[in-house]
Amino acid sequence: MLSAQSTPVVRATLPAVEASLPAIAERFYQRLFDEHPALLGDLFNRANQANGSQREALASSIAAFAQLLVEHPEERPDAILARIAHKHVSLGITPDQYTIVGRHLLGAVAETLGEAVTPQVAAAWDEVYWLMANALIAMEARLYTHAGVEGGDVxxxxxxxxxxxxxxxxxxxxxxxxxxxxxxxxxxxxxxxxxxxxxxxxxxxxxxxxxxxxxxxxxxxxxxxxxxxxxxxxxxxxxxxxxxxxxxxxxxxxxLPSGDLALHDTDTPLLLASAGIGVTPMLSMLHHLALSSSTRRIHVVHADRSPAHHIHRQEQAELVTRLKNASLHLWYENGAGTLTGPEASEGTVNLDRLSLTPETDAYLCGPLPFMRALRSDLLDHGLSASVIHYEVFGPDLWQSR
Ligand SMILES: Cc1cc2nc3c(=O)[nH]c(=O)nc-3n(C[C@H](O)[C@H](O)[C@H](O)COP(=O)(O)OP(=O)(O)OC[C@H]3O[C@@H](n4cnc5c(N)ncnc54)[C@H](O)[C@@H]3O)c2cc1C
Ligand code: HEM
Missing domain, CATH: 2.40.30.10 (Translation factors)
Structure with a gap:
């Protein structure tokens, strides 16, 4: 919880920090990589740095965390943190690196906002940073322990x-x-x-x-x-x-394996919806369901450019036939007509065909426009946001844009 003296300071300066996120992110990475060039060469994704659009993930997650602290202090930020902690663990991030990142991030805030960063403002944002950093460090320590390794040894x-x-x-x-x-x-x-x-x-x-x-x-x-x-x-x-x-x-x-999109073992109906290469996490879920002889009602949905682009098409279909209560629904932009079988259609996914019930657990993976469209369809079908799980094949910016 943020201290009583920092809460009003963070609330008052949050709009200015949010408005300057691109500039803060740029300065942060410049400072970090000037002092530690190997971090860019060997740890951070340099394509994300070069194509610009995804540089803000780290700084904007801290702004989102700060917002939660001041607007909903009673809520636990675990959902924001879990994805980041899993990603960090898959990279072998260690606690000592948080000191370096914190110094350059807070330095970048001070340089970008200039005189507005009084000692009181600096102290309040230092508190936000360390609340988040310590929560991540603790979550990452639990994940390392669970995997049976020393911190970072992945x-x-x-x-x-x-x-x-x-x-x-x-x-x-x-x-x-x-x-x-x-x-x-x-x-x-x-x-x-x-x-x-x-x-x-x-x-x-x-x-x-x-x-x-x-x-x-x-x-x-x-x-x-x-x-x-x-x-x-x-x-x-x-x-x-x-x-x-x-x-x-x-x-x-x-x-070592990581990631918080793991399938929950319950008996609620299930939707596994993927597009393109997003089929990969769905396949391990389907293997798991088939191996455990699941009797859940399962809708498997996949969208692709054409049958030839659809990777693991045969394996996916075989797994679905092994499941007692599962059905497969395919949509292709082109070439659906060349396939026999009732399950393939031309065009984009239409969930109306599936008769989904609101208690369905949904797992999505694919390009952002596909997941955004499906998520809004699923909300229209009565599913609550908390049962819609997803994996983004890049930094998670899908809710912020
Ligand atoms: C949790 C997770 C799971 C994933 N699972 C899979 C999976 O199962 N299969 C799979 O194939 N992928 C998966 N991915 C994606 C994968 O991690 C990589 O992002 C993907 O392989 C592309 O990496 P790359 O190094 O080839 O491309 P990068 O070099 O990272 O380039 C990415 C994009 O940035 C562009 N780019 C690079 N430099 C510039 C520049 N200077 N200006 C403009 N644009 C630029 C490139 O053209 C390219 O389009 C997953 C990602 C995540 C986060
Ligand atoms: C409070 C501190 C930190 C926060 C809030 C934070 C936040 C984030 C976020 C939001 C992502 C993107 C996750 C995703 O959606 O995929 C990320 C990825 C990443 N983080 Fe952190 N992080 C912090 C500390 C660190 C530290 C100390 C390091 C180590 C130097 C680090 C290295 C990385 C790397 C390498 C990635 C992968 C993205 C890339 O390569 O471009 N982070 N972090």
């Missing part, structure tokens, strides 16, 4: 035992621990981080959802290659590297 060598081209754009890699050790366990819907050494000497880290059956001795990830666009955006660094260089017999640096 990186493991994994052998690639199989490489499979799924389509012109996607490749699957099956990973095993060296020796006879089974791969560490994971919850359906979780991801791992993969770290690769790039030709310029930098190490870059990206996350990939585990799309195999939880509990099996190996893991599988499926990586879609991010191609350069005509508008000047370059090829994606890590996905292109994996497509070009990751082969059977090679070894990869992979983190």
């Amino acid at each position: 990186w493991r060598k994994m052998d690639i035992v199989e490489r499979r081209e799924e389509s012109a754009h996607a490749v699957s890699l099956t990973l095993r621990s060296p020796g006879q050790e089974p791969a560490p366990p994971f919850l359906p819907g979780q991801y791992v981080s993969v770290r690769v050494a790039l030709p310029d000497g930098a190490h870059q880290i990206r996350q990939y959802s585990l799309c195999s059956a939880p509990g099996s001795t190996s893991w599988r990830i499926t990586v879609k290659r991010e191609k350069a666009t005509g508008s000047g955006a370059p090829d994606g660094e890590v996905s292109s590297w994996l497509h070009a260089h990751a082969h059977t017999g090679d070894t990869l640096d992979v983190s």
Whole structure:
């Protein structure tokens, strides 16, 4: 809880901080990377830095946290924190790094807002930062303990035992621990981080959802290659590297599994809705449901450009047929007519066909416009926001924009 003396100060300065978030974020990263260049080369995602739009995730989450502290001090901020803590754990973030980040973030606020940052204002925002930092540090410590590792010790060598081209754009890699050790366990819907050494000497880290059956001795990830666009955006660094260089017999640096999108084991009806490469977390959930012979009412929805783009189409269909009460609904922008079977339609997802009930638990994964459209449809169908779970394949900005 924020102290009585800081609460009015934070409330009064929050609008100015929010209005200056892009400038604060820019200064923060400039200061941080000037002093610690290796953090940009080896820890932070440099594409997120270069394409600009996603630089504000860290600073804006602190503003959101501050808002909660002053407007709803009785609410626990666990939902905001859990996603960040899981992401940090998948990167091996340690408590000492919070001191460095705090110094540069608070320094950036002071430099950006200038004289408005009196000693009293600086102290109030220092308190906000450390409330959030300590809550994250505690949550991350619990996650490290739960995984049975020392704080930050999440990186493991994994052998690639199989490489499979799924389509012109996607490749699957099956990973095993060296020796006879089974791969560490994971919850359906979780991801791992993969770290690769790039030709310029930098190490870059990206996350990939585990799309195999939880509990099996190996893991599988499926990586879609991010191609350069005509508008000047370059090829994606890590996905292109994996497509070009990751082969059977090679070894990869992979983190322990993490992520808060894990499937809740209840008997409520379930909607698993994905688009494009967003199918990956849904597959591990489907494997889990099939292995546990679930009798839940399950609607599996998937949208894609065409049947040829639909990765793991056959496996998804087979898993659905193994489930007693599950149905599959596919929507393709093109080419649905080439398929036989009643489940494929041309166009975009239309939930009216599904007869969803308000107690349905919904899991979404795909591009932001797809998830935003579905979420608003689901709210219209009577689902409450608390049962709509989602995974964003990038920094989580979907509720702020
Ligand atoms: C929890 C989670 C799970 C995920 N699961 C999967 C999964 O199962 N499968 C999967 O394929 N992906 C998954 N992702 C996405 C994955 O982590 C990567 O983001 C993806 O592979 C792209 O990484 P990259 O290094 O290839 O591209 P990056 O190099 O990160 O580039 C990303 C984008 O930024 C653009 N860009 C880069 N530099 C610039 C610049 N200077 N100017 C303008 N634009 C620029 C690139 O063109 C590209 O479009 C997941 C992400 C998360 C967070
Ligand atoms: C109170 C302090 C902090 C807050 C509020 C915070 C917040 C965030 C948020 C919101 C994200 C994006 C999560 C997502 O949606 O994917 C993120 C990611 C990340 N954070 Fe933190 N963070 C803090 C401290 C730190 C520290 C101490 C480090 C280590 C130097 C760090 C390193 C990272 C990295 C590397 C990412 C991944 C994004 C990228 O690579 O661009 N963070 N953090």
